[in-house]
Amino acid sequence: MNNKHVAVIGGGIAGMEAASVLARQGLKVTLIEKQANTGGKLNDWDHLFPDFSSPDELVNSLANKTKDSGVNTVCNTEISRIERNGKRFELRANQDVRFFADAVLVASGFNVFDATIKEEYGYGLFGNVITSVDFEKRMKKHGQLHTIQGTAPKRVAIIHCVGSRDAKVGNTYCSKVCCITGIKQAIEISEMLPDCEVFCFYMDLRLYGSKFDSLYLQAQKRHKIQFIRGRLSEAAERADKSIQIKAEDTLQGRPLRMTVDMVILLVGMEPGVSTSQLIQKNQMTVDENGFLKSANMHCARNQSTQEGIFMTGTAICPMAVNETLENARSAATEIIHFFENRRP
C-alpha cells in the first residue's frame, strides 16, 4: 500500500486533515489548492462557534500536520479534469500540469450563497446590509463593527436562512451552521457594543450541536438578544442610510416593521462551482441539492458513485468545522480500506 498515491483536491480544512492522516499511514499524498494558501474559507473567519476559538490556530496546526507528515502541497493550481486510466487517475489542471493518482479525494468545499439574488434584502444596494461572511472579514480586519456612515450601530438585525430552506431561490435544504453562527455573532456584537440591541429573525432555531443550546440560552439571558420568529419580507434604505425592515412576527401573528442601523444576512452554503465542473467531465453524480452524491448515505458516506474517487467535507453537504474534520478522518479511513481490499 505504501507506494499508492492519493490526490486530494482542495486545501481547505477537510483536505488538509484527510491528507495528513493518509500521509501518516505511509501513503504518498498530493494536496492541490487553487488559491495561494491552504486553509480555505477559514482564512477569512474571525472566531469559531461555539467556543469562540481562533480559526488561525486551527489552520496553522493543520498546516504543520500536513507539512510534518510529508504531504506534497501544490497551491495556485485548479484541477479541471479527472480521467480514469485503468486503475489509475490522471488529473489535469488548467495549465499543462498533470497529476497521477491511485485514488482521488474531492474536498472542494462549498460556495457562499450570493445574497444579491434575494434582492428584497438589499445586499449590494444598501451599504448597511452585509452578510455573515462580511461580518467575519470585517471583524478580523478591523476588530470592530461600523455602519457605512462610520458610526457604531445601535440596532442590528440578524436574518437567518438567507438562501437556505427557500424554495424560491431553489435551495430547499438547511445549511445547518447559520443558526449557531447568528447566535455567536449576536453575542460578539453585544459584547463589543453593550448598548446595541440585537434582533435575530428566524424560522426555526436548529441548534443541533453540543453546547449550541447553552449558547442560545446565554444569548437570551445574559446578552438580551431578542429572537423573533418570522422571515424577513423586505428591507428598504431610509434617507439616513438606516434600514427599515418588514417581517411577520409569526408567534404574535402580526406584521412587524422596524428600523435598524445594520442588517446581517446569514448566508447559506451552496454546492461549489469547481465541484460542478468536475462532475460534468467525470460523471460523478450529485444529489437533489446539487452536492456530491455518496455511494451509500450510511455506510459509504465518503465514497462517490465512481470507484476510486472519494469525497469529504462540505462537498458532500453543509457541515460545521468539527464535523468536517471528523468527516475528513473517516474519508481517510475509507481510502485506506479501499487499498487494503483491492487485490493487486
Next chain:
Amino acid sequence: MEKLIILPFSIGFIYLLGILGFRVVKWVGGLSRLDKLRLIHSFKTRRFFDSIKEVFMEGLLHRKIFRKNPVLGYMHMSLAFGWFLLIVVGHIEVMVSRQSLIAPIYLPVFFRYFETDHSFMLSGIFSFLMDLLLLFVLSGVALALLKRFKKKLFGMKKTTRLKTGDRIALLSLWMIFPLRLLSEGMSAGLYGNGSFLTSTLGHIFGNLNSETANLSLWTAYSCSLGFFFAALPNSRYMHIPTEILLIFVRNAGVKLKKRNNTYTNIQVFSCSRCGLCLDNCQLSAAGINNTQSVYILKNIRNHNLSDEQLFNCLLCGKCEVDCPVGINTIDLRITQRIESTRQYNSSYKYLEDGPVPKADTVYFAGCMTHLTPGIIASMKKLFHLAGENVWFMDEEKAPCCGRPLMLAGQYEAASKLIANNTRKIIGSGAKKLVVSCPICYKVFKEDYELANVEVVFHAEYILNLLQQEIIALKKGSDRIIYHDPCELGRGMGMYEPPREVLRTTGKVIPIKNEKHMAHCCGGSLGNLKISQVERSLLRNQAVEDYLRYRPDVLATACPMCKKTFSRHPNLKVLDISEAVANALQISSDQESTKEKMKLEIHEFELI
C-alpha cells in the same frame, strides 16, 4: 313514397332550429338590461356591418386560421365557405328552375333527385358550378381525414380528444358530402343531370345504376344530414351557430364583469375545441397538460370544473392570441375563479384612513417593486432629476393594489383595498399616478375609478423625460433583449414605450418570441397551484431561448419578471428604470447606485 327521403333531414333540421331558437332566446334574454340595450343599439350602427363582415371573414373564410397555417385555413374555409356557397347557389338554381322566389327548404338539398328534367335556363352552368363547389367541399373533407392522422402538416402539435357526441357529429359530417357525391353521381347516370364530376361518376357506376340503389343512397345522404343536425347541439359543432351570435354580442361591447352571465355560455359554446391554444401554452413544458383553456371551457360547459384545473394557469394570455373565435379566456377564467372561490372574511379593519399629503404626482411601487429595491432606487433618482413633486405612497406602508387578490378570485377583498387606495390617491390632489409594476398598472387602469388622475406606467414616464430632454443618457453598446411582461404586453397592449426607452441605452435586438408571442417568465401571480420546480422549468425554457441571441442584458419592465429571471445564473437582468439610471449622463454621478455602493463597501474594508 319518394318524398319520405326528406324525413331524416327535415326532422334533424327542425330539431336543430328549435334548439338554436331556444338557446338564442335564453342567452340573449340572460344578458343584463344594459347589455341587451347595447345589442339592440348596435344593430342601428356601423357595428352591425362590422359584425356581418366579421361573420363572413372569420365564420366562413377563417382568416385567422389561415394566418396561423394555410393548410388548416383552407380546410376550414373549404368546408364552411364551400358548404355556404352550395346552399346559396343551390337555392338560386331552384329559384331559376321553378321561376319562383319561394321554394321548399329541402328542395335544393335533394334537387338532383327530384329535378330529373334537366332543361331549364342555364342548367348546364348551374350543374357545373354545383359540381365544382362539391369538389371544393370534398377537398376539405379529405384534408380533415388527413388531419386526424398527420396533424403536424396542419401546424399543430397537440389536439383535443373527442367525446361521444363529437364523434357522432364528426362521423355524420364526414359522410354528408361523399354520400352527396355518390347520390348525385347515381342520379346523373340515370337522368343525365350532372356535370363533369357527377356525370363521370355516373358513367363509372354504369350497370350498377338503378332506381333502388339511387333511393338508398339519397336516403343515406338524408340520414347523415339528419344525424349531424341532431348531434350538433350536443357536440363541439355547436360553435358554428354560436360564433355568429358571439360576434354580434361582442361587437356590441358586451364584456364579462367579474360575474357569470349568459355571455359566459355564449363564449363557452363558441369554443370549437380546435386545440390551437394547447400549442401556445407554456405549462406543457412543466408537464401540466389538463388545465389549458380548451379544457376549462369544456368543463364549464359540462359543469365539472375542478379548482385544481381552474387555478393552475399563469393567466399569461398566450392562449387568447391564436384563438380563432377570439374567446376572452383570461376574463372568463378570472370570473370562474371569483364564482368558485369562497370569499374570505377579510375585514381589513387595520387599513388606515388618516390624512393624506398633497402632491402633484403619486408613486405607487407595489409589493413586487418592494422586493426589487434596485427599481425603487432608480425611480427615486429619476424623480429627483425631474424635480417631480412626488409622494411615494407605499414607501412606509400601504395596501396592495388588489390585482393578486383579483387573480385569486377574491373580488370582495380586492375591492376593499381598491377603495382604500382610491381615497388616498384622489385625496392627494395629484394629477398623475406613476407605477413601476405592470400588475398594478393593469388593475389601476381597469378596475379603479380615479377621476382625473392619469395612470402612467414608468416606461411612459421615463420616455417622456427623455423626449422632453429632462434627462440625457449615454448610449452604450450592450445587446439588449427586452422581455415583454404578460400583464403589460398581452395584458395592456404596451409593447413600444419600454423598447423606445431601451433604444436610448443600447441596442435592442429583435427576437422571434416577442410582443404578443413573448414567453411568460414563470413567476406569474395568477397560478396558485404550480410548484417552484415547475416554475423554474418555465423560466429556464424562456432563458434558454433568450441566451441563443447572446444578449449582454435581459431587460424587462416588471419586478416580478426581473426577480424570476435573476435567479437564473449567467444572466444580467435589469428593469428598464435601472438600465436608464445606469446610463444617466451626469458628470459627478456616472456610476450606478449599485456599483457605487459596492465601491464604498470596498473602500471601507480597505481602511
